Amino acid sequence: MSSILVVDDSKVMRDIVVACLRAISGTSFVHASTGLEAIERLSLAPFDLMVLDLNMPDVGGIEVLEFVRGQDRLRELPVLIVTTRGDEESRERVLRAGATAFLAKPFTPDAIIAQVRALLPQAVESRA
Numbered sequence: 281m282s283s284i285l286v287v288d289d290s291k292v293m294r295d296i297v298v299a300c301l302r303a304i305s306g307t308s309f310v311h312a313s314t315g316l317e318a319i320e321r322l323s324l325a326p327f328d329l330m331v332l333d334l335n336m337p338d339v340g341g342i343e344v345l346e347f348v349r350g351q352d353r354l355r356e357l358p359v360l361i362v363t364t365r366g367d368e369e370s371r372e373r374v375l376r377a378g379a380t381a382f383l384a385k386p387f388t389p390d391a392i393i394a395q396v397r398a399l400l401p402q403a404v405e406s407r408a
Contacts, residue, residue, distance in 0.1 A: 282307045282400050283326065287318040287344065288333040288362070293385075297331055297362065300389040301396055315339025319347055322354060329399055331392075334363040334374065342377055349378040358399040362387065 288294045312318040334341035348354045358380040366384030
């Protein structure tokens with residue numbers, strides 16, 4: 281079972297991400313509504329992937345990403361940035377900071393499923 285941490289200050293957006301990714305079998309989800317909560321959750325349990333928003337009111341996505349890349353046990357954690365900042369400069373900035381992949385909002389269910397499947401190769405789309 282793959283465990284995915286979904287981090288976004290919008291409950292609606294977290295719910296949309298999870299609703300899209302339920303099409304991938306063998307996944308479970310943990311939510312975090314702030315960057316600080318994400319760091320706490322990452323400190324308490326292992327995850328196979330993090331879906332991370334950039335714009336949050338306390339600790340921003342870039343700071344969470346820098347925390348992850350600065351920790352030996354988290355350094356290889358795949359991080360998919362999902363953000364409203366769809367410009368090329370933002371994309372390059374987060375990839376330089378260590379993001380594994382980047383997806384601009386709004387996205388289609390197929391787009392986020394494809395990204396996550398690429399980051400979790402063992403995941404198999406549900407046949408149900």
